[in-house]
Amino acid sequence: MQSNGKIRIAIQKSGRLSEESISLLGQMGLRFETYQDRLFAPCRDMPIDVLFLRDDDIPEYVQDGVADLGIVGSNVLDERMVRVERLLPLDFGFCSLCLAVPERGGYESVEDLNGKRIATSYPETLRRFLLERRVEAEIVVLGGCVEIAPALKVADAICDLVSTGSTLRTHGLTILETVARCQAVLFGRQDPPEDSSPLKKGATAGLSSSAGRNPRGNTAGQASSGTRTLGNRREESRELIQRLLLRAQAVQEARKYRYVMFNAPADAVDSIKNLLPGCKSPTIVPLADPGFIAVHAMVLEETFWEVVEKLRDRGASDILVTPVEKFMR
Ligand code: ATP
Ligand code: ZN
Numbered sequence: 001m002q003s004n005g006k007i008r009i010a011i012q013k014s015g016r017l018s019e020e021s022i023s024l025l026g027q028m029g030l031r032f033e034t035y036q037d038r039l040f041a042p043c044r045d046m047p048i049d050v051l052f053l054r055d056d057d058i059p060e061y062v063q064d065g066v067a068d069l070g071i072v073g074s075n076v077l078d079e080r081m082v083r084v085e086r087l088l089p090l091d092f093g094f095c096s097l098c099l100a101v102p103e104r105g106g107y108e109s110v111e112d113l114n115g116k117r118i119a120t121s122y123p124e125t126l127r128r129f130l131l132e133r134r135v136e137a138e139i140v141v142l143g144g145c146v147e148i149a150p151a152l153k154v155a156d157a158i159c160d161l162v163s164t165g166s167t168l169r170t171h172g173l174t175i176l177e178t179v180a181r182c183q184a185v186l187f188g189r190q191d192p193p194e195d196s197s198p199l200k201k202g203a204t205a206g207l208s209s210s211a212g213r214n215p216r217g218n219t220a221g222q223a224s225s226g227t228r229t230l231g232n233r234r235e236e237s238r239e240l241i242q243r244l245l246l247r248a249q250a251v252q253e254a255r256k257y258r259y260v261m262f263n264a265p266a267d268a269v270d271s272i273k274n275l276l277p278g279c280k281s282p283t284i285v286p287l288a289d290p291g292f293i294a295v296h297a298m299v300l301e302e303t304f305w306e307v308v309e310k311l312r313d314r315g316a317s318d319i320l321v322t323p324v325e326k327f328m329r
Contacts, residue, residue, distance in 0.1 A: 002068075006047045007240055010067035013039065013052035017184050020092040021071045025050065027325070028247040047240070059084060062189055068241060075161060075182040079122050084187045088248050091255060093184035095163040097122060100173040102150050102157075110177050113137045113157055119149035120159035122179075129159075129179045147171040186248055188241060246328070254327035257298045262311065262319040266293050271314050275307055298324065 002008060009030075011021035022034055032041040032050050041050045051067055058070040059082040070084075073093050077086065099118070101107040110133050119140040120126050126139055140155045147167055149155040159179060162168060168175065264272055269284060272295060276282045282297035295316075299307050308319060 002049075005237065006049055007069070007237055007244070008049045008051055008067040009244075010051040010053050010058045010061055010070040012055045012058070012072065015055060017055065017071060017073065017093045018052075020090075020184065024071075024090065024092075024248065024251060027251045028244060048244075059187075062187060065189055068237070069186060069188050069244065071184055071186055073161075073182050074185045075122065075125070075180065077185060077187065078125050078180060078182075081124060083190050085190050086185050086187045087245055088186040088252060090184040090186055090248075091252060093182070095161045095182050096178045097125060097159065097180040097182060098162045098168075098178050099157060099159050099176045100147075100162070100168050101176045103172050103174045105150075105156070107157070107176055110135055113176075116156040117154075118157045118159055119146050119155035121146060122159060125179060126159045147173060186245075188245075247326075250326045250328045253329070254324040256301055257324045257327060258301055258304050259296070259322045259324050260299050260304075260308070260311075260319065261294065261296045261322075262316045263287065263292050263294050264311070264317070265315045266291055268314045268316075269293060272311060272316065275310050275314070298327075 012018045031044040039052050055072045055076055058072045059080045061067045062070040062084050063082040075097055114135055117138045117140050119142050123139045123141045130137055146158045146160040149158055276297040279298045282295050285294040287294055
């Protein structure tokens, strides 16, 4: 929480995660302007500011309390080893951190990298991986354009982010092993330990027990107004962060489903119900023609086509499919 009681959410200013991060916040009900050079945007109707930053700076900003929530790739969090709480994987920004070697370099396994030089922008993650695999290699730290390192004889292999693999192929490299699978993550500040924050303890006492004493010796009811205001604000901020997390989960959950409506022969109802375990049970509505029913159900996107094909086999027709925008269980 900031001293003005607002929440700050830090997202990437301009890069692979920017568009989807802005879209997610929009679906979570945050309304804010985005301009090209904007570093900061207040939300309309909510005490939230959105910060647009380089992704490398976001973990420390959240750890240090400059921002309350952040979105970056899990690769960045793994590398920084910051004390933050990972709240929700976001199902975008998918990529893998991979070890790659020259195509005809004769490398067959990670063990072949013993005594070699590996170029990377992720030295900590690579160091841990090599340690785990008991491989001793020299790590050459580069800020970017890592894939050129073998051609320049700066390194024998690289460890870099890959999504389609086309950049690797362009540079005559091939994947030797995947070090980590990565995606964008919503994360927050780790709460300081209960007894390390007198203000927090005071606030908790003030809110949860009318007879309790806060650390300044006041009974909760008599706590100084400054402390109470800050305590209340902290509590409100925590509640707002919880609400935001629930909203993000609802958006995430919704993306996994499609809402399907169709007509079907009434006598096929049992076999159709068995195909639709999505939520509790499908909605079944009688039609004017007693031989038919209308069915509404949530279907998991990943099994969608198989389910719809089987529904058609059981006589389903007039099948209408819509995306689900939000879904709360
Ligand atoms: P910034 O200017 O904010 O420092 P950047 O150049 O470090 O940006 P991007 O290239 O925009 O970062 O990548 C941001 C994140 O996108 C990565 O950390 C990673 O989690 C994810 N990502 C997804 N696919 C790829 C890919 N093919 N290459 C690199 N990153 C990818
Ligand atoms: Zn970066």
